Amino acid sequence: MPSATNKTLQPPLARPKTNFRWFVMALIGIIWVIATADRANLGVALPYIRKEFSLTNTETGIIISLFAYGYAVVQLPIGLLYKKLGASKTRLILPLSMLLTSLFTGLMGTVTSPFFLRIYRIGLGLSEGPFGVGSLNVLNYWFPAKEKGTTGGLLQAATKFGPLMVPVICVAIAEAFGWREIFYLFAIPGVVLSFVWWILVPSSPSQSRFCSPDEVAYIETEQTPATSRKKIIQLTSSYRWGRLDKIIRSKRLKPLGTVGEVYTSWNIIGTALAWGCMSGINATMMAWIPTYLVNAKGFASIQMGFLASAPFLGSVMGTTLGGLISDRLLGKRRKPCMMVSTICTTLLTAAMAFAPNNGIYLGALLYLTGLLIGLGYGGFSVYPMGVTTKEAYPVAFSLVNFVGQIGSASIPLFIGIVLDASSWDMAFFFLAATSVLCFFLITSLDEPVDDTMVPPE
DSSP, X not given: OOOHHHHHHSOOOOOOOOOHHHHHHHHHHHHHHHHHHHHHHHHHHHHHHHHHHTOOHHHHHHHHHHHHHHHHXXXXXXXXXXXXXXXGGGTTHHHHHHHHHHHHHHHGGGOSSHHHHHHHXXXXXXXXXXXXXXXXXXXXXXXXXXXXXXXXXXXXXXXXXXXXXXXXXXXXXXXXXXXXXXXXXXXXXXXXXXHHHHHHOOSSGGGOTTSOHHHHHHHHHHHSOSSOTXXXXXXXXXXXXXXXXXXXXXXXXXXXXXXXXXXXOHXXXXXXHHHHHHHHHHHXXXXXXXXXXXXXXXXXXXXXXXXXXXXXXXXXXXXXXXXXXXXXXXXXXXXXXXXXXXXHHHHXXXXXXTOOSOHHHXXXXXXXXXXXXXXXXXXXXXXXXXXXXXXXXXXXXXXXXXHHHHHHHHHHHHHHHHHHHSOHHHHHHHHHHHHHHHHHHHHTSOEEOOGGGSOOO
């Protein structure tokens, strides 16, 4: 029988290291699937809505764009609010945003005129607007630096999974019940998930009863490099990716910590402008491709549903792959995938102008377009994490997302005007030119590097 002395010498049972951060990632992903489905379902419902309300292409473009304008209005104030109050005092924002998004989604099914379509579409954008900055801020606090590219890619994949499912589901609902039931049914999941989030996810890992001390330590120590990030050191020739680093302008950068520094940094402004271009292309694919397939190519609703899903199937794979490549193969470098993505997007959107009325060809082309847009898509949200402090990141991403949503609103609206005045060919050439502009903006940015990207001497 062991003595009392021996009992006192026995170490306490250690709590196993947990991986609760990946549950948080999964929950954010599921919520984003629902949120993007709530915004994408309009694209599939549009052929039915246009028939009922006799809308022109320009009027349709306005309705499409109002969501993004509403979304954009929220970005700058919500970013400043997150920085001023901190994560702990802004915890209510995410679940409240989900609830309001579901409310306006359901209201879309009750409209009796184009006027209410516009009002509820703006309301949807205003309601969902805080969620982008908030969810990425959660990932910035809940994951170490070496996993942020992967999580950013997974998050962007989730934003494409919603539009991937939407066409087939929405067509089935519309054919069985009517287009209004699309919005009624899509409003339900967000209500449930808002309560799940509030109950299970606190402001930080250290406040979670599901995170072990080892997991908290892993997250926090990886977020802060061993050497001071505030010290500016010149780029040397010792990087293991020497030639690539010269091409992508790799530099040691002082992290941006104040609102003034963020708002005057070309790295943030250039990212915002580039994100505006790419977001506009993505929003056009989401909103106009179903109409293109029905009106320009003559596909029936069921065929359209499957083909309209193709770019988002590609995007799910592309964004996931892009995050893994930037983290594991490129040592947290974000620009290479972003640059390759824009080059390929230019070629593929231009190719759409010459696409025949062939379902297999169009499906393959739309899939590849989504895949290669997605390859660099996650980089736009993760890149600012490398050039800012954690506290300043919400301000930086809110600026990036503000300009991104202006692009998401303006480019689909412009496409509607082009279609009324010209043709689909001109619309696709415009998207290709937008991608070229995006490429040159990305090349002008600095690629931030730290000690983990440099081999030991």
